[in-house]
Amino acid sequence: MGPSRWRRSTHAMVAASVVALVAVVVAVVAVFTTGGNTGNAQVPAARPPAAANPGVVPVSDSAGAPTAAGVAAALAGPVADPNLGDVTGRISDAKTGEQFWEQRAGMPMLPASTNKMLTTGAALLTLARDERLTTTVVAADQTRQPGVVVLVGGGDPILSAAPPGEETWYRGAARISDLAGQVRKSGITVMAVQVDNSLFSGPDFAPGWDPADISGGDIAPIQSVMIDAGRTQPTTDESRRSTTPALDAGRALATALGVDPAKVVFAPGPPTGRQLASVQSAPLIERLGQMMNASDNVMAETIGREVAKATGRPLSFAGGVDAVTSKLASAGIDMTGATLVDSSGLSVLDRLTAKTLDEVVGAAAGPNQPAMRPLLDLLPIAGGSGTLSDRFLTGDVKTSSAGWLRAKTGSLTAINSLAGIVTDASGRVLTFAFISNDAGPMGRIAIDALAGTLRTCGCGA
Template identity: 45%
Template sequence: MWVAVLVATVVAVVVATVALVTVRPWTEEFRHGGLTIAAPPAPVKPFPQLNPASASAPEPSRQGLADALSHVATSPDLGNFAGSISDPDTRATLWSADPDKPMIPASTLKVMTTAAALLVLPPDHRLTTRVVAGSAPGEVVLVGAGDPTLTAQADGKGYYPDGPKLSDLVAQIRAAGHPVDTVVVDTSLYSGPTSPAGWDPADIAGGSWAPIEPVMIDGGRLDPLVEYSPRSATPALDAGRRLALELGADPAKVRLGKAAPGAAELAHVESAQLRDRLRDMMIHSDDVLAETIGREIAAATGGEQSFAGAASATLTALKAAGFDTAGVTQIDNSGLSTDDRVPARLLDRIIAESAASAQPGGADPGGTAAPSVVDTGDTAAVASPLAPLLDYLPVAGGTGSLAVRFVDGGPERSGAGWVRAKTGTLSVSSALAGYVLDRDGRVMTFALMSNDRPPEASRPALDAVATTLRNCGCS
């Protein structure tokens, strides 16, 4: 009370007289230096650890889950909705809504790409970009191998962590003593169009994708340090032009061509390992990486490195592992095409198998046989070959495409840190496919797909369903 009066009086005096007021310490402790400031606390030392989910956690019941989801799963904001929720320990489907209906998956299709890559490629697989001697004196050929992660940044730190450096190619060419006045770019590894049906060309300037060519710098980004930087419409030629510039050749003379068989190699650089590129693709939903990895899948299985060849190879790998791909129409490997169609059942089943062990789970009580992606000849529990997929999923409220979701003050905040899922967003589709640990300590996998609603409405509705699973003690 007295402080309020004093402040009011000081203000009144200042206003009335424009006098200089000296503010003095409020207490004797301040006046005589009696106030002490405690030493800062010792820094907290984190102890990161991985703990398995409880083996004795109760299994959610179908009825308990249905009751918990009765309101959030019927929200009008979900629009045309399909979903599937499973228990990976038993491989049982616990809840579903139109799980076989083909839906626009958006970027959740990358779950299929990742699974197929893990099934047919070693996790340490790398791509080698080469420069070879051309057919004319002073000519070199940049041979694309499917790696879009090269960087021309002076410090070598481009958009992609551990991306190979253009400067290393330049240094090797100079060390070889090969004079250069012309650079040719060989993109013959890939065939067919550089973009498929259902991709919006406006998204090149919007920063979502660049034409899919087998050599790029920073995924075709014009600004290599900005995720959604506008992209180049000619990324392979741009890579050749930058190489020419660094070698002192004329960038205007760069053209497309083909390396001669057996041409002498002058330089080469290697991509990051597949496991690292898959993680980047999933965490940041990188469409260009998804398409180039799709072509790696095609190459590993003897297919054509094109949109059609990559899609076919992906589905073939999943079918060979025992997954039911009925209802799938796959145009690309990123989910960018509005013509893609995937049932929620398949996405949920892939993630459930990723979370399952090799211990035989038997037939799904709902009637779906467990896919045979693992060798069950040994009765000991062994991680699924798809298990790395779980580590590639964004964390709600923490990483990648989920970093800014589950963070507002609403009830969805309780899902932060617990939900891990691949997102999917187009103007006509939102989806979420991943897993969560419920309140009882049980893992549940899910695929939730909404079509025909704008993302600003459907994404919060999907997040509410995932959060309900986290808060569920539905046994």
């Protein structure tokens, strides 16, 4: 979730083919002219406003690379901030992969939501960008259960109960109302609704998750059909979540069909009757964008299960982790030290290294894994979007990292992490990953200052 408040969990090939979007906005002040005699003042003449000239400007091949000594000197002050607590990190050249700086980068640390970068990278390597999830309604055995229909979960957590014409929290979300409309047209007289929640296996709540995070709005039990990712207030980001998301979805369908929602139960097994209705989710790339920008834990867990399904693994927490880590390892990313129990980073049992995170960013920026390239576009923009929209906004605007740095954030109590890319003052694109555990009360500001130093540092000496 977005880091709008502090709680236990808060929420381009490089060189010629890596591009930086440069939007130049010029503020023009009208210029007034007067004659030498104040009694003969001329009529003020305003210059016409200058037009903004935005453009996509390639990163220069000739941009000077920093030196290890220069980076170390620039970071010496920020990295010594006691608010960082126990901090590890690594900085590399996005073009060449050359490492410029590291501090215990191979030490496993609690990564928080930077774990979602692994889930995203593996999904891009495994699934088609237009991959969609299908939710269906199927008739139960009408001989044994006349009038019973079954909502069959297909792994889509953001099916929405919003009525037609009302905005949903998630763009492109499938709707209960569409399923209900198709069922009504099928000709069956619906007497009751059941829910088939059998697609996912294993527990629906991961080890190391805090049950208080359900009411806190960070997570819900991960089930194969949910509405609005378990939100009880569908269009509110900070809404508390439900403890029974699959049954909630069934109740929403029952209500739409005019039958008693209080009688909704789980189906005794997968239904065998004919399909009455189906809806599809937004495409994967859209869902990944929303997941990364809002740091959505529920979406991360279900996308991890998509990777598991595509690679023949159980659709469970363990299956998702195995699928994600195996896919990245096969892409040449060093997974040494990775001990994960979920795909979102919400668990306090997760461990990752800054080296792994930096290699994930480097793979997306470099030439060898083009399928991962969209990961860079999915990263929040400093001072501009997602979980970085309210960060990197202080200080001198001429040296600010706002607009020049993109990164995935991670935040738990006393845990801060940041991994992404930044264009330095010389025009060189750098990848970075920092993980701070046991941080002080100003830990988030301290880790931003660490990353922000890379923007202003030419670090060539």
